[in-house]
Amino acid sequence: MTPNSDFDGLLEDWLDDGPLILSDRAFQNAMAIVDRTPQRWKWRVPWLHQSPAEIMAWGAASVVVVIIAAGLVVATLPPSTGGPPIAAPRELTIEQLREVLPQPDEAPPGTLYTEQLSGTISLSTIAGDADVVLRWYELGAGETWHTIFQGGGQDWGAAAVHWPDADAASQALTAHIEVLPDQFTGERDLGIVDLGDEGVCLDYTANDMFGTPGGVCVFRVANATFFVPGSGAGVEPQAVVEMARTIATRAAATATESGPDQ
């Protein structure tokens, strides 16, 4: 049996041996989000300063309001008539997501696949907004994957996030789209309405990370969301849209029906 002191020393040596430095890129990403994020004010909990009688009165009033609201909702619901048939849900696994993203040999002209930067990606980097990241946690954000292509002053990326189901993915996409314009200057909606199950593409004159013009698409296919930006001199926003369409088409073809039998 290893003596305690020897074991502690061994454990400490092992723990000491490992990465120590947060990359500049990660730090700058965090600080870019901090720049756009307000601080929370100190909370004052009002009921701590109220008498028990006041708290009871507020509680009773709240119950009455909830009962009335629930009654109104029930009264306005349409009668159930069966409704249209619901399409079987489709599903993508994280392994499938890796396959539908652009592969190393599909680099846009003038760029090369950048292996060191590709792989898993932080939600913060994709979302660019702390509140959206928190919302994504609530929605059950799963694994991520992305491929990066760089060269000739251009930076292209294609990132995917896996979600528990299509509804969570849809809510996550909505949250992302709401903050997307904050991350670009001179952005315009390109009016793309048929990308995946839902999505949007923008072009812009400068993005937050590189300060260069380009285009970006965010969209959903089944239970996955995608983020496809392309920035730099000579990047045509339409080329970004084409990359997004290719991914969306592959994802739609790959998504399999999910159900209790699977």
Added chain:
Amino acid sequence: MIQAQSGDRAAFNELAAGIGDRLFAVACRILRDPDLAEDAAQQTIITIWRNLRQLRDPDRFEAWAYQALIRDCHRRARRARFQSADVNEMELRDSARDMAVTVADRDQLERGFRRLTPDQRSVIVLRHYLGYTLTQIADIVGTPVGTVGSRLHAAKRALRAALEADTRPGHRKDASA
């Protein structure tokens, strides 16, 4: 600190630069995955900024920051369930600094550590990497000192068992039989 608490982003930049590497290093050791650790450090910096006004005692900043980091690490660990990372991932990215821990020990410690719960990993790292006392750890993880002590004991017992399993005569043969 006071300036950062009052919303001065330049002051916060300095504060974050001073603790960012340590957050990353601690997250790496708990999560055993540099990508997840980078994510955790980034998110913790943002969380610290958002909640900095809530910190009443600036002397507790570091412990408070680790508290936020550990919460984030636990959330990620639960989600990842420690299944996706490859056992050698940390080693591949490390600069092999010394040979104090043999390759076999390292491998067994890695495997043993990955089997620990997030709570157990955290107390091991806080105690044996950061050198905090049990009382300080209890403050950070929000549990009684006795609970910290029992977690630490259980975690170390599991790690010692993992190490000694490899040195037991005929172990590998028996395991494959």
